[in-house]
Amino acid sequence: MQADLSPVIAATAQWLTRAYPAPGGALAAALCEVQARQAVTVAARLRYPTAMDAALMGVAGPGGSGRLDWVTGADGGGSGDPDAAAWRTWVDEVVASWAACLLTDPELAALAVAALGGDGHTTGGRAEFRRLVAPDDHDHRAAALLRHPDLLAPVADLHRGQLLDRLSPEQPLVA
Template sequence: MAGPSTALSPVIAASTHWLARAYPGGESNTVAHTLSELQARQAVTVAAWLRYPTEIDAALVAIAGPGGSAVLDWKAGSEPEDEFAEGEGWRTWVDEVVVSWAACLLADPMLARRGVDAVIAAVPIPEPRPRPHTRRTSGLPSEFRRLLQPDARDREAATLLRHPDLLEPIAAMHRDTLLYLLDAEQSREPLAA
């Protein structure tokens, strides 16, 4: 993994927007909505970096396009109305696999930890860090704190976004591939009915 590419920005933005609209965290322009969207963005960022690990992968998806949100819209029941479809061009930049993987990460804290660990292990961190904040001494990357250790406000804001039953139709679409990628297949136990 060569590191994050700016070519993924449209995919990350559109996929985050899709998750935030499909599983809203409150009225727009509220703190709850913002906190929910931040958690979605962190999960989508990890998923996108796992899905497109090299700059070449990111450039190819920028050229070919990620596929759009049609299947996700159908599964989540969030298809846009025909009269509003003209303003929904951002949906073409939604990546179905990235959204599915992000849903898996949001619903399963252990899988989220594995995903972030894989990204941290593969993405070189330039020294000195361009950000004003250094890593915490606990080793938890501050970039993904809301995904890995949401506080009470984060959990309350993202009740729908982190609900495993609500995320299941989306997460199940590509969960097996993510489990294989993160070598988490054996550590998973079947859910009791």
């Protein structure tokens, strides 16, 4: 299933790192990207917990970055990159919103990673997502914008309720 989600994970993580870039050099950019990718991976696995869910998303499409660009004031078309329109179609608004929630709330991130424990795709559990659930000082500095609750609030608030519903004890992750 992870292979089916790879385009969504890559595009959504790229959108997050472009909207909230690392305030430093190459190392900061790499650390920021890893954190974004980990958050998006957890969010995507929660959003599409079964192979059927991932397949249906592949048929219907994830929706694109249009609303996210509007909410954040990002310039989705002015990057000068002719391929930008293509990868932006693979951005999933709900996954980006859930990832924003996870990046700004360590307790919620830990709960989300724990919820993946039985999905069959998580190999290392909490260690696999260490930079998401237990970032060190370097991670925090590299992702200062990406983890800033006030800056991410417009994105996180879009679908926070759905994430909280998904993680509530009454809701099974796989139907």
